[in-house]
Amino acid sequence: MEKYVIHGGRPLHGSVEISGAKNAAVAIIPAAIMVRGVCRLENLPEISDTDTLLHTLTYMGAKVNMINRSTVELDCTHVQMDTLPEDMWVRTRKIRASYYLLGAMLGRFGRARTTMPGGCNFGVRPIDQHIKGLTALGADIRLNGGFIIAEAKDGRLKGGTVYLDKVSVGATINIMIAAATAEGRTVIENVAREPHIVDLANFLNSMGADVRGAGTDVIKIRGVKQLHGGTYTLIPDQIEAGTYMTAVAAAGGAVKIANVIPKHLECISTKLREMNVEVEEGDDYVLVRRDGPLHAVNLKTKPYPGFPTDMQPQMTAVLCCAPGVSVVTEGVWNNGRFKYVGELKKMGAQIEVEDQSAFLQGVDHLTGAVVRSCDLRAGAAMVIAGLSAQGVTTVEDIVYIERGYQDVVGKFRALGADIRCVDEPEEPADPADISAG
Ligand code: EPZ
Numbered sequence: 001m002e003k004y005v006i007h008g009g010r011p012l013h014g015s016v017e018i019s020g021a022k023n024a025a026v027a028i029i030p031a032a033i034m035v036r037g038v039c040r041l042e043n044l045p046e047i048s049d050t051d052t053l054l055h056t057l058t059y060m061g062a063k064v065n066m067i068n069r070s071t072v073e074l075d076c077t078h079v080q081m082d083t084l085p086e087d088m089w090v091r092t093r094k095i096r097a098s099y100y101l102l103g104a105m106l107g108r109f110g111r112a113r114t115t116m117p118g119g120c121n122f123g124v125r126p127i128d129q130h131i132k133g134l135t136a137l138g139a140d141i142r143l144n145g146g147f148i149i150a151e152a153k154d155g156r157l158k159g160g161t162v163y164l165d166k167v168s169v170g171a172t173i174n175i176m177i178a179a180a181t182a183e184g185r186t187v188i189e190n191v192a193r194e195p196h197i198v199d200l201a202n203f204l205n206s207m208g209a210d211v212r213g214a215g216t217d218v219i220k221i222r223g224v225k226q227l228h229g230g231t232y233t234l235i236p237d238q239i240e241a242g243t244y245m246t247a248v249a250a251a252g253g254a255v256k257i258a259n260v261i262p263k264h265l266e267c268i269s270t271k272l273r274e275m276n277v278e279v280e281e282g283d284d285y286v287l288v289r290r291d292g293p294l295h296a297v298n299l300k301t302k303p304y305p306g307f308p309t310d311m312q313p314q315m316t317a318v319l320c321c322a323p324g325v326s327v328v329t330e331g332v333w334n335n336g337r338f339k340y341v342g343e344l345k346k347m348g349a350q351i352e353v354e355d356q357s358a359f360l361q362g363v364d365h366l367t368g369a370v371v372r373s374c375d376l377r378a379g380a381a382m383v384i385a386g387l388s389a390q391g392v393t394t395v396e397d398i399v400y401i402e403r404g405y406q407d408v409v410g411k412f413r414a415l416g417a418d419i420r421c422v423d424e425p426e427e428p429a430d431p432a433d434i435s436a437g
Contacts, residue, residue: 001426004395004409006386007418008368011253011291014415018241018259019045019406020070020234024196026097027173028203028234029053032074033060033104034181035207037229039074044234046070046406048399049095056092056101059085075229081109089115093146095403099127099170102148103177106139110152116143117170129168133175136160137182159184159223167192167303172219173200180209182223191219194304195238195264203232238264239310240405243380245269245288246314247412249277250321250388254289255415262286267307271299271315275322296324296362301331309333313340313381320349321388322362329357340378343371347385347393368393373400380405387417 020043030053032039044050046069054072058064063075092098093115105112117127127148131141134150137157141150152158159182164171172191177200179186191197193215201214207230210222241260248255249272262269262281269279269286274297278289296319301309309332319326330337338353345351346369350361368391373379379401386393395401398421401408412419 001396002398002421002423004383004398005420005422006383006393008386008389008391008393010251010416010418012248012251012255012415012417013253015256015258016244016411016415018236018257021196021199021237022047022049022404024199024234025050026053027100027196027200029057030100030104031177031200031204033076033079034107034177035227035229036077039207039229040231041074042071042231042233044070044072045237048403049097052091052095053097056088059088081105081111081113099130100174100177102150103134103174106134106150106152106157107178107181110155112150114148116146116148129164129166129171130174133162133171133188134178136162137178137186157182159186161187164190169194169197172197176200176211176219176221179221179223180204180211181226184223186221188219191217192303193217195235199235206230206232236260239308241265242268242308242311243314245272245286246318247384247387248288249275249290249294250318250384252290256285256287258285260284260286267305268311271297271307294318294322296322296326298327300329303332310377312337313377314384316358317344317381317385319360320344320363320366320385324362326360327357339374340381343374343382344385346371347389365390367391370394370396373397376400376404383408
């Protein structure tokens with residue numbers, strides 16, 4: 001089983017290039033199903049989630065031509081429904097974003113069959129708002145044997161108005177994709193405003209759609225008959241950038257984080273400055289420096305432009321060593337997103353979770369240990385903790401991390417971190433454990 005082995009305690013120095021946004025890529029690739037013609041996507045992140053979705057489209061009959069590591073040409077002119085073999089569904093259902101196939105197939109074919117979504121396991125991840133929105137566009141939706149089956153009345157979706165009861169990135173994206181070719185006008189209210197929502201709207205519009213208001217809390221869409229091919233460059237990944245920023249905060253040092261949109265990082269930069277971390281903004285980079293003691297802070301995660309929930313584990317890992325008491329409150333997911341706290345406690349962190357908050361008492365330093373990646377961002381937090389800890393940290397279940405981070409070992413090694421990926425045989429089950437039942 002592949003693991004990361006980290007010898008901590010080394011400050012980070014140098015420059016790191018941020019890749020394309022994972023949560024934009026996993027929306028835009030399925031959305032390409034709607035396009036009759038060639039979509040050229042640039043600045044695509046090289047991560048397993050994009051691989052899985054590109055494979056899925058290939059099985060559906062799309063022509064997928066990798067121009068280079070971060071550029072792909074997708075031609076979905078001849079894609080069809082119901083062509084995914086069972087073993088491909090097994091792989092597709094592992095990622096949360098598989099549910100975007102629902103909106104894309106409905107928009108393209110007027111019907112859809114896709115699996116219930118998987119993704120990071122930090123508690124219940126309902127899809128009621130997706131169903132509410134697609135139903136408002138005239139789709140009949142039913143769940144059957146782990147699959148979602150949908151059918152547009154009269155064979156084509158019709159524009160409608162929907163108010164989302166909960167601000168949902170996924171529901172906003174799914175409804176936006178489906179509405180792009182629905183007949184008439186769609187208004188979606190109380191939508192998510194994340195950078196990747198705006199990126200998807202810009203992608204759809206560059207392919208001939210008419211989507212307005214992305215980035216505000218109301219999106220208005222005038223359906224078009226069909227979408228044409230074109231070229232689109234994805235935005236850089238806000239969360240990957242934030243992860244490297246918090247790594248510098250934890251390990252110390254000075255790093256230029258290049259190919260970012262500083263506006264997308266504002267909440268993270270502000271919070272880090274409160275923690276006595278220097279953050280200097282350039283046009284397309286931020287300079288992060290930390291050489292003094294960290295300050296304890298309180299933070300609460302919220303939908304964008306609030307503090308991103310996908311940065312919560314990473315920030316907690318930094319605050320373990322901020323003298324004093326910090327409180328981290330999860331305002332988007334349930335407290336299943338704190339599952340990783342037990343792993344930090346193996347490293348000597350003093351944290352107690354109560355309801356939606358983690359209460360941290362800063363310690364002088366963490367100590368290396370063998371820890372698990374409970375999910376994608378929790379895995380990133382374990383790397384950050386290992387980089388700052390004294391001694392050796394082994395991070396297991398790195399398959400989660402590689403779903404969302406491109407070349408994390410290479411990028412950290414280039415910053416002077418002593419991190420490497422090793423492939424060790426799985427520990428044989430201890431007969432005593434088995435006999436103990
Ligand atoms: C997206 O998940 C991201 N994943 C998540 O990032 C991110 O944490 C989340 O948005 C919030 O920003 C992708 O984009 C692939 P939501 P999503 O729908 O769309 C509730 C990562 O680390 N809700 O915005 O599944 C839900 O329970 C991943 O990259 C409903 O109640 O999140 C949650 O409390 C982890 N009903 C809240 O809304 C619904 O129908 C936000 O969920 C949908 C959601």
